[in-house]
Amino acid sequence: MRLDEGDIMTGLIIAGVDGSAPSDAAVEWAADDALRAGAELRIVHVVDRRPYDITRFPVSDQEDHLRKAAGKVLEAAEAIARVRQPTVEVSTRSIEGVPSAVLREQEASELVIGNRGVGGFVGALLGSVTMEVAAQAGCPVVVVRAEQREKRGEIGVGVDDSDTCEPALGYAFEQARQRGATLRLIHAWQVPVHAFAPEVSYDLGEVRAAQREVVRKRIAAWRARYPEVNLAEDVQNAHPVDALTSTTCDLIVVGSHGRGALGSLFLGSVSRGVLHHARCPVAVVRSQEFVGGP
Ligand SMILES: Nc1ncnc2c1ncn2[C@@H]1O[C@H](COP(=O)(O)OP(=O)(O)O)[C@@H](O)[C@H]1O
Ligand SMILES: [Mg+2]
Structure with a gap:
């Protein structure tokens, strides 16, 4: 996004870093997004003392070692951000605690992290x-992978027939607007399979038309609010995870939970599946307990 004279900075984007390759990629993604959104970038490293809580080592030595290590991680990440986007305002912070707890409690407009870190086992996704x-987290979380891919000028969002996807739609429309990208509205539907009643049949043409109507209704208000965003409707008879991850997009946006799982500590199965199988960055946008659109 171009910043006009007189524009004020809006928002705080936080990148969580641990020195791994995916976390480096997260910093680059966050710097790019801060430029587009006119937001500030803060790079946070959480110093986790739990693994070092062994009393037979002198405490002051550990303190010094951990502080130095944290400083190096932050310094390297800051350099990556400055090279990537020299005009973005960047700051760093080292915070003590449990990494996941500290990160999800940050007050940010967006959190950006890697899909893996320095501590994972080989093969972990x-x-x-x-x-x-x-x-x-209470704010959108973008999960970035180390592998870089060519830009397509298109982002994808999962549309379902419940209000839980509204915050994800809002995030996706705003991303598409800022990037001047096409927004692909992905809605997957499956007819129920009756193992014990194979004689139940469906008029697939009718189902398809009804599913298309679901998408139109769901996005009508957003379409009116973002007339400049170019839309592509993608209604598929497929599993939602397959539908969302099979198209090549620059970003996939999904809600954190599906219908009925609000307030759950776990991600919905579609969000989890997309995080596992996507090859591009994924934004998980918290599904709120509210009804209504823009
Ligand atoms: N101590 C930390 N401080 C800040 N961010 C972290 C920290 N640990 C992990 N992260 C973020 O979370 C991402 C995933 O790391 P993690 O879930 O710990 O994977 P792994 O199990 O492979 O170490 C990292 O790429 C980084 O963005
Ligand atoms: Mg880790």
């Missing part, structure tokens, strides 16, 4: 900090 922060 998602770290524990990633999962907990994505499920429990």
Whole structure:
């Protein structure tokens, strides 16, 4: 986004860093997004003392070691942000505590973290900090992977037939507007499978038309509010995780929970599946207990 004279900074984007490659990628993504949104960037490293709580080591030595390590992680991350977006306002902070708890409690307009960190085992797709922060933070959480991909000029959002996707839609429309990207409205539907009543049949043409109507109704108010955003309707007879991860987008936006799981400590199964299988950044936007659109 271009900042006009007189524009004020709005928002605080926080990138959580631990020195890993995915966390470096998160810093770059966060710096780009801070520029687009006209927001400030804060880089946070949480110093977790639990693994070092061993009394036979002299405490002052550990303190010094941990402080130095945290300083190095923050310094490296800050350098990445400044090289990437020299005009974005950047600050760093080192905070003591349990990483997932500290991060999800930050007051930010957005949290950006890697899909993995320095502590994961080979083959793990998602770290524990990633999962907990994505499920429990009050603000949108963007999960970034280390592998960079070519820009497509398109972002995708999952649309379902409940109000729980409203905050995700709001986030997605705003991202599309700021990027001048096409917004792909992805709605997957499946007919119920009756293992014991195979004679139950459906008119697929009718179901398809009804599902398209679901999307139109759901996004009508957003379309009116963001007339400049170019939309692509993508209604598929598929599993939602397949539908959301099979198209190549620059960003996939999903709600944190589906219908009926509000207030849960866990992510909904679609959000979790998308986080596991996506090859691009994923924004998980908290589903709020509210009804209504823009
Ligand atoms: N101590 C920390 N301070 C700040 N951010 C962290 C910290 N640990 C992890 N993160 C963030 O969470 C992401 C995922 O890390 P994590 O869930 O710990 O994965 P792993 O289990 O592979 O270490 C990291 O890329 C980083 O963005
Ligand atoms: Mg870790």
